[in-house]
Amino acid sequence: MTQVEETVILERVIDLIDRGFPPRLDDVRDMADCLLDERDATRVGPRWAENFVRRQPQLKTRFRRRIDYQRALAEDPAIVQAWFALVRNTIAKYGIHDDDVYNFDETGFLMGMLSHAKVITTSDRRGRPRTKQPGNREWVSVIQGVCADGWALPPYVIVKGKYHLLSWYTNGQFPPEWRVHPSENGWTTNEIGLDWLKHFEKCTKSRTKGVKRLLILDGHNSHKSTKFDDYCKEHGIIALCMPPHSSHELQPLDVGCFSPLKASYGKEIEKMMRMQITHITKDDFFPAFKAAFFTSISKENVQAGFRQAGLVPFDPEAVLSRLDFKPKTPTPSNSCPSSQGSWDPKTPTT
Numbered sequence: 001m002t003q004v005e006e007t008v009i010l011e012r013v014i015d016l017i018d019r020g021f022p023p024r025l026d027d028v029r030d031m032a033d034c035l036l037d038e039r040d041a042t043r044v045g046p047r048w049a050e051n052f053v054r055r056q057p058q059l060k061t062r063f064r065r066r067i068d069y070q071r072a073l074a075e076d077p078a079i080v081q082a083w084f085a086l087v088r089n090t091i092a093k094y095g096i097h098d099d100d101v102y103n104f105d106e107t108g109f110l111m112g113m114l115s116h117a118k119v120i121t122t123s124d125r126r127g128r129p130r131t132k133q134p135g136n137r138e139w140v141s142v143i144q145g146v147c148a149d150g151w152a153l154p155p156y157v158i159v160k161g162k163y164h165l166l167s168w169y170t171n172g173q174f175p176p177e178w179r180v181h182p183s184e185n186g187w188t189t190n191e192i193g194l195d196w197l198k199h200f201e202k203c204t205k206s207r208t209k210g211v212k213r214l215l216i217l218d219g220h221n222s223h224k225s226t227k228f229d230d231y232c233k234e235h236g237i238i239a240l241c242m243p244p245h246s247s248h249e250l251q252p253l254d255v256g257c258f259s260p261l262k263a264s265y266g267k268e269i270e271k272m273m274r275m276q277i278t279h280i281t282k283d284d285f286f287p288a289f290k291a292a293f294f295t296s297i298s299k300e301n302v303q304a305g306f307r308q309a310g311l312v313p314f315d316p317e318a319v320l321s322r323l324d325f326k327p328k329t330p331t332p333s334n335s336c337p338s339s340q341g342s343w344d345p346k347t348p349t350t
Helices: 003-018 025-038 048-055 067-074 077-094 190-207 226-234 252-256 258-274 282-296 299-308
Strands: 101-110 139-147 156-160 179-183 213-217 237-241
Touching: 003 025, 003 048, 003 226, 025 048, 025 226, 077 213, 077 237, 101 190, 101 252, 101 258, 101 299, 139 190, 139 252, 139 282, 139 299, 156 190, 156 282, 179 190, 190 226, 190 237, 226 237, 252 258, 252 299, 258 282
Parallel strands: 101 213, 156 179, 213 237
Antiparallel strands: 101 139, 139 156
């Protein structure tokens, strides 16, 4: 690679780190390969990214901590305050309107699983009452985007399979603006993540009040690909990544929408079970999900999610006041520093 190309990669890596997306070595190698593909050059070797980092005094590699520790770390007020400082500075820098603030995330469904619910039984009955599950444990993923003004993007549904079936789109099962994407296992890939981003651009471009849109997301690999980041920059989308394992406090969809959605879907499946439907197919899933979506992803729930996440209106105390935080024991002065640095975002540059 040329020195100019390596400088481009270095600037991109630093920009990703500043926005809360610390890339892996595989991501850096992907950046290099994309540049080389543009001039039909041979791709880099398997150890190129590691050697590249060694050559850059500004960079170093670190291991991530275990999830349970990371979640506790994410509830450190200093990390939460740094997150809100990043959001505030980004909004101020780009003049982002409240109605141009978005959040998106992925959630999953086992097609035939019921929700937990309290039921009435006779007083002499012992143990928990059991309801037979309809049986299908096939996985369906849904990528959902929402706006701070309460509007929800048409859902993007990922189902296990290879082909679209006509029955999914007939008899009003599926609104025409919704997207269905078959995949090998019902899970998201980098390609699907990019396709969703194009769906987001199509749905939100005409609604944009300012010049830039702010997109709040988590650190899932499908949100960190080079092509995903390039598309954001080309279309005026500023993507900010929340601190690791903090979505239960900081993400509007997690705080305000996904729990009601799962509960509503479980109720729809229970209705089918009471009608003696013992196996849930995709043709059953779509109308059940459609009903659950319109029940739960309401303007009120979406706005409540942004409010409780402290984003719109901007209010860090909405989150900080909920944190169950115990002060850390002071570190002895002769101890070695941790190999895991704190989450230290900076306002992104374009």
